[in-house]
Amino acid sequence: MKYIAKELRRHLYRTLGGISGYTLASFFVLIILSISGSNKSGSTGILQNTGTHLVVYIPTDKSSCKSDLVKGAVIAEGMNTLMLDIDLLYTIEKIAGVKDAAPYLRYEMYHDDYEKYISIGGIDTTSLATFTSVCAPSNIVDGRFLSRLDNEILAEEAFTKAHGLTVGDTLKIFNGRKVLTGIVNSGIKPAKADFYATIGNVRYLLQENLQCQAPGFDMNIVLVEVEDPRVQDHVIGEIRSLMHNFSVSTFMCYEPAYKVMNMINKTSSGLSLMIFIFLVLFSAKTQLTAIFERYREIGILKSLGWSDSRISMQIISISVIQATIGLVIGFILGVVVINLLNNQNLMLFDYIEFRFKYSFIPIVFLLSVTGALIASMFPIYRIFRTKAGDIFNRYM
Amino acid sequence: MAIEDLNRIVCESLTKEYASRRQTTKVLSGINLTIEGNEMVLIKGRSGSGKTTLLHLMGGLIRPTSGKVKIGRFTVSELPNHELCTLLSDNIGFIFQNFNLMPTYSIYENIEIALAPKGYDNRETKKIIEPLLEEFGLTEKSSTLPSELSIGQQQKVAVVRTIAKKPSVIFADEPTGSVDPETADEIIQYLKKLRKENRSTIVIATHGSFPEEQADRTILLENGSVRV
Numbered sequence A: 001m002k003y004i005a006k007e008l009r010r011h012l013y014r015t016l017g018g019i020s021g022y023t024l025a026s027f028f029v030l031i032i033l034s035i036s037g038s039n040k041s042g043s044t045g046i047l048q049n050t051g052t053h054l055v056v057y058i059p060t061d062k063s064s065c066k067s068d069l070v071k072g073a074v075i076a077e078g079m080n081t082l083m084l085d086i087d088l089l090y091t092i093e094k095i096a097g098v099k100d101a102a103p104y105l106r107y108e109m110y111h112d113d114y115e116k117y118i119s120i121g122g123i124d125t126t127s128l129a130t131f132t133s134v135c136a137p138s139n140i141v142d143g144r145f146l147s148r149l150d151n152e153i154l155a156e157e158a159f160t161k162a163h164g165l166t167v168g169d170t171l172k173i174f175n176g177r178k179v180l181t182g183i184v185n186s187g188i189k190p191a192k193a194d195f196y197a198t199i200g201n202v203r204y205l206l207q208e209n210l211q212c213q214a215p216g217f218d219m220n221i222v223l224v225e226v227e228d229p230r231v232q233d234h235v236i237g238e239i240r241s242l243m244h245n246f247s248v249s250t251f252m253c254y255e256p257a258y259k260v261m262n263m264i265n266k267t268s269s270g271l272s273l274m275i276f277i278f279l280v281l282f283s284a285k286t287q288l289t290a291i292f293e294r295y296r297e298i299g300i301l302k303s304l305g306w307s308d309s310r311i312s313m314q315i316i317s318i319s320v321i322q323a324t325i326g327l328v329i330g331f332i333l334g335v336v337v338i339n340l341l342n343n344q345n346l347m348l349f350d351y352i353e354f355r356f357k358y359s360f361i362p363i364v365f366l367l368s369v370t371g372a373l374i375a376s377m378f379p380i381y382r383i384f385r386t387k388a389g390d391i392f393n394r395y396m
Numbered sequence B: 001m002a003i004e005d006l007n008r009i010v011c012e013s014l015t016k017e018y019a020s021r022r023q024t025t026k027v028l029s030g031i032n033l034t035i036e037g038n039e040m041v042l043i044k045g046r047s048g049s050g051k052t053t054l055l056h057l058m059g060g061l062i063r064p065t066s067g068k069v070k071i072g073r074f075t076v077s078e079l080p081n082h083e084l085c086t087l088l089s090d091n092i093g094f095i096f097q098n099f100n101l102m103p104t105y106s107i108y109e110n111i112e113i114a115l116a117p118k119g120y121d122n123r124e125t126k127k128i129i130e131p132l133l134e135e136f137g138l139t140e141k142s143s144t145l146p147s148e149l150s151i152g153q154q155q156k157v158a159v160v161r162t163i164a165k166k167p168s169v170i171f172a173d174e175p176t177g178s179v180d181p182e183t184a185d186e187i188i189q190y191l192k193k194l195r196k197e198n199r200s201t202i203v204i205a206t207h208g209s210f211p212e213e214q215a216d217r218t219i220l221l222e223n224g225s226v227r228v
Helices: A001-010 A010-048 A087-093 A129-134 A157-163 A201-210 A229-242 A254-303 A308-345 A360-385 A389-396 B051-058 B081-090 B107-118 B120-134 B152-161 B182-198
Strands: A053-057 A072-076 A098-111 A114-122 A140-143 A152-154 A170-173 A176-184 A195-198 A223-226 A249-252 B008-017 B024-034 B040-044 B066-069 B092-095 B169-171 B203-205 B218-222 B225-228
Touching: A001 A010, A001 B107, A010 A254, A010 A308, A010 A360, A053 A229, A053 A360, A072 A360, A087 A098, A087 A223, A087 A229, A087 A249, A098 A129, A114 A201, A114 B225, A129 A195, A129 A223, A140 B107, A152 A157, A157 A176, A157 A389, A176 A195, A195 A201, A223 A229, A229 A249, A254 A308, A254 A360, A254 A389, A254 B081, A308 A360, A308 B081, A389 B051, B008 B051, B024 B040, B024 B051, B024 B225, B040 B051, B051 B066, B051 B169, B051 B203, B081 B092, B081 B107, B107 B152, B152 B218, B169 B182, B182 B203
Parallel strands: A114 A195, A152 A176, B040 B203, B040 B218, B092 B169, B169 B203
Antiparallel strands: A053 A223, A053 A249, A072 A098, A098 A114, A098 A223, A140 A176, A152 A195, A170 A176, B008 B024, B008 B066, B218 B225
C-alpha cells in the first residue's frame, strides 16, 4: 500500500489524468443511464397497460337466466352465456401473471319504453379489472360514481343523450326504480353496457325484480387484468386449460405492445452493453498508457526481485483507486448536472427527463471496477510474459 | 555444500539470439565457463561483444536461446518466475551500466525498493540504508531525486542499492565507467570488502575502465564467444 500511495503521488499528473478519465466516463454513463432509464420506464410504463384486459365467459346457445316477466338473458359480446360460480374467480386470481380479476354480471332485456334491448352491468366498484374493462370513476362526465346505496345506477353518455336522461332522474327500468347518479363515457371497453350498478344490486335485481331462473347469480363474466402484455399469452393459455369451452376475449393490441416492449428492453440492454464496452476500452487504454510509461520502472522492480504478482497487484490497486475516485467525482458531477437540467428547464433538454436512481451507484461502480480489472489483464499478462532484461532491451 | 559451491556460476553451451522479422542476430554463441564462488572475475570486451547480455543471462534477467546457467544448485535459466524472483531478491544483485534508478523516487526510496521484497519493516530498512549512505557520502542527498545528482553520485546510489541487500552474487556492468578515479576506487574497495565479508561472487563487465589487477582473472569476450 505504501508503494501504491507513493506511485499515485509521484506520478501526480498521470494519476490526475486517470482519475479525470474515469470521472468523465462515469459522468457520461450516469447521464446516459438516467436518460435511458427514464425513457425506458416512460415507454414501457405506457405500453405495460396496453391491451392487458381479458373477458372470460362460457358461450351457450340457450339463455341461462330466463324470466317469466321479461324477455332477457345474460349476454357477453352478443352471445348467450352460462352463469359462473365465484370459485372460478378465485382460481383465475391465482394464475401467475394475473394482476387482478373481478366478477361481472351483464344482463340484457327488451324494454318496451325504449323499444330496444337495454343492458345492465353489475360491477365490483373497487376492482382494477372493472375499471379497465368496463368503467372507472375517472370515466364520469356528470354526477358521481356508484356508492353502496341500492337504488343507484350509472348510464353511458351516448345512451343518456339518445334518450334525454340527466343526472338525478328516476328511471323505471328492470322492474324497479333506480336513480341516475352519474353519467359515464367509458370509451371502447370490451364489456361495456348501457347501465351499471353494483354487482350486489344487479344480483338482487335479477333474482327478486325479474325473478330469473338460474343455477346461481354470482356472475356470467370474469374480468381479468394481466400484469404485462408479455405474459398475456401465458395467462390466456392457463385460463383455457381450466375449461375447454371457455371463451377468452381480449384487445389484440397487446401483441404489438409486447413486441415494442421487448424492443425497448433490447435497446436498453444494448445501450448498457455498449456503455460497458466503452468503459472497458477506455480503462484498457488508460491502463496500457500508464504501463507503457512505467515499463522501464517495472523492469527495474523485476530485476530487484519484485514478483510479478506483487507488481500486478500494484497495477490493479492503482487502477481501482483511480476508478473509485473518478467514479465518486463523476457521480457528484452527474447528480448536480441532472438536477440542473431538470430544474432549470433548459430549452434544449425540456423534452428529456433525466431520472437519477440510487441503484445506478452499484451498477456504475461494478461496471467501472470490472472495466478497470479487465483492462488490467492485458498489461498484467505482458508483465508475466516479459523478462526484466527484455524490458531493458526494448524500452531503454 | 560449501559457500563457494553455492555461489559458483556455470554456463553450459550458452547461446543467445535476438530474432526480428527480417533477421536473427546471434549475440552469444556456445559460451562455456565456470566462475567459482567468491571469485572476482572481469568480463572484458569491446562494445557490442555481448558482455551485458552475458551478465543478464547469468543473472536470470533474460532466458537463453539454448544452453544453461547454474548458480549453485539452481538452474537459473530454467527456474520458474516466482523462484527466480526469490533468487533475485535474496541472492543476486545487479549494478547496471545506466544505473536504472527510479526517476521519481528519492535516493532513499530507490534503495528501499531493493529491500522491499525481503519484508523488512521501516526500522530495519533504515538501519541498513543509513550507514551505507553515510559511507558513500550520500546522507545529505537521501531525499533528493536521482536527476538532481551528478553521474558519479548516481553510480554510487546504484552500487549502494545493490550491496544493501548483501547479495551472494553481484553482476556489475561497468560499475566504474562513469565515475572519477577516487569514486571508482571507493566502489572497487567496497566490492572487495563485500566479497571478503559476505564471500560474494562478483562478475564485472567492462570495456577497460575497471583495473584488471583488482580481479582474480579476466575473461575476454569477442563477437559473442569467449576467447581462449
